[in-house]
Amino acid sequence: MTAVAERPLGVYLHLPFCAQKCAYCHFAIDPARPSSARLDRYLAALEREIGGSKGGVADTLYFGGGTPSLVPAERIGALVGALRSKYELAPSAEVTLEANPRDLDEHGFAGLLEAGVNRLSLGAQSFDDAVLREMFRDHTGSDATAAARAARVAGFSNLSVDLILGWPGETRERFQTSLRRLLELGPDHVSLYVLETDGRTVVAHRAAEGTLRLPDDDLVADLFIEAEDALAAAGLHAYEISNFAKPGFESRHNLKYWDDGPFHAFGMAAHGFDEGVRYWNESTFGSYCAAMEARGSARAGERAPSPEERIEEAVMTGLRVRRGIDRAAFRARHGIDVIDRFGRALEPSIAAGLLHVDDAGVRLTRKGVLMSSEVLSAVL
Numbered sequence: 168m169t170a171v172a173e174r175p176l177g178v179y180l181h182l183p184f185c186a187q188k189c190a191y192c193h194f195a196i197d198p199a200r201p202s203s204a205r206l207d208r209y210l211a212a213l214e215r216e217i218g219g220s221k222g223g224v225a226d227t228l229y230f231g232g233g234t235p236s237l238v239p240a241e242r243i244g245a246l247v248g249a250l251r252s253k254y255e256l257a258p259s260a261e262v263t264l265e266a267n268p269r270d271l272d273e274h275g276f277a278g279l280l281e282a283g284v285n286r287l288s289l290g291a292q293s294f295d296d297a298v299l300r301e302m303f304r305d306h307t308g309s310d311a312t313a314a315a316r317a318a319r320v321a322g323f324s325n326l327s328v329d330l331i332l333g334w335p336g337e338t339r340e341r342f343q344t345s346l347r348r349l350l351e352l353g354p355d356h357v358s359l360y361v362l363e364t365d366g367r368t369v370v371a372h373r374a375a376e377g378t379l380r381l382p383d384d385d386l387v388a389d390l391f392i393e394a395e396d397a398l399a400a401a402g403l404h405a406y407e408i409s410n411f412a413k414p415g416f417e418s419r420h421n422l423k424y425w426d427d428g429p430f431h432a433f434g435m436a437a438h439g440f441d442e443g444v445r446y447w448n449e450s451t452f453g454s455y456c457a458a459m460e461a462r463g464s465a466r467a468g469e470r471a472p473s474p475e476e477r478i479e480e481a482v483m484t485g486l487r488v489r490r491g492i493d494r495a496a497f498r499a500r501h502g503i504d505v506i507d508r509f510g511r512a513l514e515p516s517i518a519a520g521l522l523h524v525d526d527a528g529v530r531l532t533r534k535g536v537l538m539s540s541e542v543l544s545a546v547l
């Protein structure tokens with residue numbers, strides 16, 4: 168295996184508070200607006216965890232959740248300051264914060280910019296108020312429009328908006344209305360997620376009961392392709408299965424996950440990866456805070472994947488990215504050719520037109536993107 172030059176780190180901070188739990192949510196959250204005592208306790212634990220880290224050189228920082236926009240901007244600024252005392256954060260670092268539409272006005276967004284945030288990820292999910300109510304979201308479509316405009320006026324020049332496709336009762340007209348309203352906001356980046364009906368969510372529970380009127384798979388596939396075309400026409404190219412960006416606005420932080428890059432992670436249930444070791448923290452608010460208070464660490468476990476597991480992970484994540492796997496770079500990093508190793512397992516997907524293979528690389532075709540779970544499952 169050839170050594171790979173050390174790459175700058177990504178840093179992830181988990182802020183778990185949410186006003187309420189969305190029907191499709193499978194994230195580690197604390198489903199209540201935090202009291203000031205609860206917020207103080209969590210942020211003290213987080214700052215202690217950051218203070219005890221080994222630090223490093225980082226070029227991305229991501230506040231995810233949960234709903235980080237529930238945390239006041241000055242507290243976000245304090246966290247950025249704590250990180251800067253341990254990490255050399257490049258002046259051009261990408262600093263993202265996930266926001267819910269109802270939490271902040273122009274003044275609040277300006278405060279985030281002042282705190283050092285320079286990329287906003289807005290969870291619109293839909294612009295249809297009936298759908299938003301069914302999702303248990305605490306905002307309307309107009310709130311999302313107002314938030315995006317306020318963020319622009321405040322000075323955010325890197326705006327991402329999330330949308331969900333395939334909600335029960337989805338129709339072409341309903342989805343396209345949401346997509347049109349999203350595009351009217353002129354986002355620099357869009358995450359378009361097809362609704363998942365597995366896991367431990369209200370949606371999954373109702374799907375298992377058979378009480379959800381889920382749209383036909385063919386309709387969802389058609390709408391995804393139509394959305395991809397509309398996004399491309401608006402200048403947002405597909406660069407990952409669910410992600411679209413104007414040139415230069417791809418999420419540098421998330422690309423680290425998909426490109427086998429190192430990242431440090433802080434907060435409850437946070438997962439990190441560094442020097443070949445995956446590690447994870449205590450998974451609930453109580454266990455995370457108690458562990459930090461008692462022993463100054465919330466590490467719940469760690470594991471070094473075997474070389475074979477690293478290779479499988481690299482194929483799984485490499486195929487998520489639309490440019491696919493660069494065969495020469497893969498050989499340099501893992502010491503094998505991806506097709507020599509996985510050609511037989513991938514043959515049905517190649518024959519079905521789901522994967523394109525040539526001397527330079529391997530990538531999902533447009534049809535393959537819609538069936539990525541089936542293609543990727545063949546690798547394991």
Ligand code: SF4
Pocket residue numbers: 184185186187188189191192193194196232233234267290
């Ligand atoms: S806002 Fe996000 S993290 Fe919070 S409950 Fe909804 S989906 Fe989950």
